[in-house]
Amino acid sequence: MSAKKTTGLVLVAIALLALPLILTQVGTAWVRIANLAILFVFLSLGLNIVVGMAGLLDLGYVAFYAVGAYTWALLASPHFSIHLPFWVILPTGALLACLAGAVLGAPTLRLRGDYLAIVTLGFGEIVRIFMNNLSAPFNITNGPKGITRIDGMQLGPLNFVRTDTLFGLDFTGPAKYYYVLLLLLLGVIVVNLRLQDSRIGRAWVAIREDEVAAKAAGINTRNVKLLAFAMGASFGGIAGGMFAAMQGFVSPESFILQESIMILSMVVLGGMGNVWGVIAGALLLSFVPELLRYTVEPAQQAVFGRLLVEPEVLRMLIFGIALVLTMRFRPAGLWPETRHRREMNERKDRTARA
């Protein structure tokens, strides 16, 4: 690694570490927004394994998020009077989501493209409807009312609900979650990057490119596809657990189809298969709406003297336009897969030599 690159990385790291402290000064709400943004980046990178690398169009990804969230909610809340520590719940959530991924993957191995999309969409809805209705005869999920008073994270002496003061700096609850999420995010980035250029990662991409040829080249497509589903789902489960802990409340409403589509859009907008592209897409789609929320109303008040368009409406409009423009001008996403760039570099080399 060049010295310049190292310096750059160190600066980024410092900025990321300082961010919640700065945002706390602006308002704790902004730390929460940053946390949700990181959570969405995390989710997109999980989905990137399934959609970006293996090319399996999954429209029900939010189901795994839901499994993780409900796992945390049920194992750490007064609902069943169970209060397990996070290091039991998060792996359990990941494991259950992984199983759910295999359950979804197994019957859909022969499907692809549109057909797979329809089945996964159905799966996502089924999970949500289950959460909605599993309140009778035994009350498991508390139905549409959801589960409240979920325990926050407790890391040794660090309680994530209180504010702690360390080295004269105030660390609020959301700020502490920020650091945990950042750590998890680092993990999922490493996993994505390392898988990308590995035997399994290449097998995924090969299946995406041409499944028949992949089979003929000796890839056990059944196992490798199941692996992609299971891996992607596990990350969804972890994200779900963190979501439940942060919000302190889960209900089926958080896991609607629109969430799946949102996560998928982040992957597609950024650049399927490219880790940095996906991160950029997810950050863009999580921050821009929040910025709008805070700027649209004052802007309209200033210009028209009253509120003409609700920020929420504008948000969907801009979201739609952004997607259409991306697909029109950059069909491979804002920041396409690195393989293409590798080729570009080679071409540059050749012209330089010629």
Add this chain to the structure above:
Amino acid sequence: MKPSVLLEARSICKRFGGVQALKDVSLTIRRGEIYGLIGPNGAGKTTFFNVLTGLYRHDSGDVLFEDQALDLSSPHRVAAAGIARTFQNIRLFGNMTALENVMVGRHVRTRAGVFGAILKTPSQRVEETAIKRRAEELLHYVGIAPRAHTLARHLPYGDQRRLEIARALATEPKLLALDEPAAGMNATETAALRQLVEGLRDDGLTVLLIEHDVKLVMGLCDRVAVLDYGEKIAEDVPDVVQKDAKVIEAYLGGSVGA
């Protein structure tokens, strides 16, 4: 010395609805030969290929490969047993580089799993280096090493054919099955391909070749089988097959000299 048999197909049958695509096809491929499979359009050559490589489920018959029953239930098992193939309409991983395409071919001979890759274990790193080195060697072998980092879909046609062969070779096959490798090639490219296939045989590989270009087949193959309407009508050295009355009838659609 009697040449040893590498593959023996026995009474392979395959039916698509009302069409008997393969009818009791039996043939024997010997170690180290180039075996040609020819026949008019729709004779069942590619169907035979697809059965042999596990892409189609056959109705009856069996295949002995190295004196053992070959498991035709799925393509990756066939590849693991030592049969690799190319496709008539080239099937590469278009958005992967040439090198990566060949590296995918190493999948079946390597072991690294998800956790090895995530943790970058020493064994995984050693294996990954070996995969890359082998892939580079193979690209060199088929003569497209300078194009290693070009996306497969950006390669010229002839190079794509070569890349497909390199990918097949990466699975360490004992039998390489080529489905019309010269299709769409000009005379120069065909001559170069011929050299490549002859080189493969000289390096000890057995080759099964489907081809339309009769001149190429007759010049290149050690033995030839002819399929017509799903049945094998001849199997012998090219000189004999060329003079076979049934073969001439199948190709010309009537008796010659009548």
